[in-house]
Amino acid sequence: MRLRTLLAASTAVVLALPVPSWAQVADTPDATASTSPGQAASAAPQTGDQDIVVTARKRAETLLDVPIAATAISGNTLTERGINSVREAAALTPGLNIASDGAGRAFVSIRGVGVTLVQSVQPGVGLFINGIYQPNTSYLNNPLLDIDRIEVLRGPQGTLYGKNTLGGAINVITRQPSNAVEARGNLSFAGPDDSILASASVSGPIIRDKLQVRIAAGHRQQDGFLRNPLLGTDASPFKTDSLNGTIRFAPVDDIVLTVNGYYDWVKGANTPYARVTGPTDYSRNVQFNALSRVEYRYRGVNARLETPIDAINSKFTLVGSYDARNGISPDSDADFGPLDIARSAGTDKLRTKTVEARLDTEIGSTLSSLFGLFYSRETTGATDTTRIVPANLIRLTNNATQADTYAAFGTLFWKPTTAWKSPSAFATTMRSAAPPATSRSRSARSACPRPSPTRS
Template sequence: MKTVRTSASLFGLIGLAALTPGQAFAQQEGDTAIDSGVIIVTAQRRAEAQVDVPISITNLSSDALRTSSVNQLADIGKVTPALRFDFAGGFFQPTIRGIGTAVTTSGGGGNVGIYIDGFYSPNPLAADFDLISVESIQVLKGPQGTLFGRNTTGGAILVSTKEPSVTGNSAEGQVSFGRYNELQAEAFTNYVISDRVAMTIEGMYRRGDGWQHDISNNKRRVGDYRNWSVRLGLKAELSDSVDVLLRYKHGDVDDPSPMLAATLDTADFGLGAPFGGIPGTYTTAKNRIASGSVGEFIRSNSDVLQATIKADLGFADLTSYSQYRNEKSNMSQDLDYSGLENITAAQRVEYGFGPAQVLGFQLGLPNNNETWSQELLLTSKPGTPLQWTAGLFYFENTDQYITFIDNFGNDAASHIRLGGSSTTSRSYAAFADATYEVTPRFFITAGARYSKDKIVDAYWNQQFTAVEMPVPDISNDKITPRVVLRYKPTRQTSVYASFTKGYKAAILDVGGSCQTPATNFVCNDVQPEDINAYEIGFKYEDRGLSFETAAFYYDYKNLQVSIYRTGTAEIINAATSEIYGLEGSLQYKVTPAFSLSAGASYVHARYKTFNNAPVYTRCTDLGTDVADSCAANGVTFLVVPATLKNVTMQRTPEFTGFLGGRYETRLGGGDLALSGNLFYSSSFFFGPSGVQFKEDGYATLALRGQWTAPDGSYYLALFGDNVTDSRYMTQAQYSSFGIGANWSKPATYGVEFGFNF
């Protein structure tokens, strides 16, 4: 592993030195299709050549995703510099160029907007999903407040999938089987009903055995998962100028893996086990956990209805996006990350615990999430000096959190109601963005978005009851402008300088300060995060070579952070930050048979001033009185607020990069493709203060060999992911009861069969 890390580090230095940056890792499919040698993207809400779009973009085709063993959205981090995906329990939290969040609360949301076929997906408990019939993914870096609005402070991820087509009946799919009995089956069928109507039926099923074992339960294997989804689509061309696409999707997830954490042995303060770690109740092994008497789980199901109407108005194109989402999840997590609940009567006496004293803490957290959204998008016709986009957006999301004490079981008869909270977030927005061709080589882009965000019908539940305590509504207005100057020295090149403003919506802290006697049960009014982003970039695309490079600077204010007070996660505005760096990527077709892709990013992200920074500290390090109080309340760690200056931001490695290659040749009358992708990340800190829970640098390698039949009707493939068996921490889980660590899955490998008729 040391050799691999050294090689990856060397590659990273070469990548930075060459500064062959930007983000173009695209193949010949879907929205990232190469039309006459030009990559087309929709980053500005209209189809344009990527070389002419003044935004840093990572463009991923289905081929690129398959080469890198990408099955779920979080996996795209392996081919996207400066992008991380983290979990806090079951909460999915993307970070781009240092802009992310560790906040998990009602109405919180992330800093990176996720859009699927043009529809906003806001729920962090359902944001990491299996990729089914995906044609392309575009990762937009930097604030996207003008065109995409709220909670796109760090950027936006645009997922495009296949639509019904009237061109002919077809069926395609794949089945793979790999290590840990991992089975994945996926199918997509297109059926032509008439010359103007077609429908699709698609489905996905994934299952696998866990790779960890529970030392508290006779080393029983844990982590088995079962996920499945089905989607129906109907597309009708009502006339030559109007078409309608209707879709329904149901998904079901049963995957406990984000909850399965071992005890973290950290340089910050030693072992993260409760009460110093009673022998036999914890493990720090990467393939082991020590669970309480109640097992961990995450289960969710979702139903999504979407309607897309496109109309050619002659002077412009109108698109209407209407969406309803209903997502329900339930999870139970052992917050002390140990088997402390299982100690014997003799051990209770030995360590001073009473015979009836409850040890450890198992949290149950059901969540009900309902979303309505409507967007109207008007875009100009191509070919005129003025290209523009305008739109109206409405969004409403109600999320309800219910908390239980699950120490005695997670069924209705056993768990104890702890509390809960709920908010309804509404957003109204109007926006316009236009690019004017001053001369054939000089372009000006300007745009702005006006948003009004409201939080209404909020409440929190009194502890140990379901009594709802209403909270007054709040409202915020925000204008997020954008200005870009772009110059084209040649048709193949583009240079730009941009200013963009972004924001993350305000939070009403119903899950924290509202429930704290120290605040007299008054909620913190957490203001919107605010970011001013400056970027200069260069793009080139011609004759099999494309690359981008960008330098950026962010002034980032009013960061929303969690800080523990009396065991409750309170949300406050507590930090200002400064971020700058360089980024880029290269794609080069060396020969007709051999192509290379590479990307690298350097990000210098620092909290300039972080007031009330949450620093986790052992109770025993805070004096006898504090230690006794902690023991009486069953906690082991307290957050000691500190004022920090010029410290690294959480979850932000300074360097990330990837190197991919693909070689194609004829074999046995068919086509053989050999491909691989190496990803590297430098060290970073998981802790919210940016100074705790360090993960050292690591590298992963994915390999694939695929033979496709002469007529393209089927293929056979061998694949491997993390083939070097790199073991690194994927998440540090922190609470007052214990500190846990999730570890990367060991090397996996398998076979795959695909068909296309």
């Protein structure tokens, strides 16, 4: 039996000016952005549910005002709990289940609704970063970097979030730059798989109230808990490096342009099928005659423009994004056993372009609307080479697809007044609105004879 040991040390450095983070603050660019529809609000849970601001309905609202089964997890909570990925955050969300058996695979479901995910299969639960759809869920395994909060919406969300949201949606909101000069850092180490996690970010203004920048970087690596005694090496190592940056530009009042870019390197292993030798043997061995390593590179850029249209009491939002993924598996064991029977190698790539336009209008004090248009183009290409070693036979497979998606959506929001929220308040309002009865009408009712019972 392998003896378990755990050594963990973590440090966090936060250098920030003491600025409020409630959504009610409106004298900073962050607060202006948080009240714009669809903008990634910077507010975090502070004193209660009334202070938790979410964008579950493509607009900044308090969690208590959202009529959706939603869970919001703040970035501070993720740091305090030692949660380093969206997959691990599922433990804090009722109904959400996420599992993974490789660097590029994930299994996600909400309330039991979802599909098994591979590189070429669209998810049953939509994944969004700052409201922008991610076509593949490998991000679920990536380390969280400079996260403000994670919103999990349970139940079908097709009206506002579109395709692949039958089970629900996961929306990851990153921290936005502001006028506050801020630096964050985190470092941790744990054994026995020598897991190392390090991340840092810095944010501040270039031109106060006009131009702010945030840059973040992270590194994570671990040896894993699987061994390959046949090759004398670790069977499931994992290593990833992440870099992203955000620029927020407000040339004039109420017009905000936010540009974000990212680059991720991920190295891991393909599906590591393992054998357990006994019920009390906690070491897991992999009998592969190949390393079965896999490498992914993710990169992308997205932009969001928000501007008010005072003539119709509306706010207009235009979002565009470009995402690219390249994957390579140079040498894998295709027979999943110790004998050298079959080897495989492959590559895949994915390119996604999306454009979305939304118009959020306040029709009255209790009525508002949200209408929009959406377009996306996804192109994929993959190659797979399988070699039968004893017979020296080679099979080569090429695959290429292209998918265009068009959508128009709209919804009306009606917020009842206090008179509709409780029966007692409604009855009080109705009684106060009814005219008082006159003495004449009361005497007329008393003079009305009651019908006498008849006998058969």
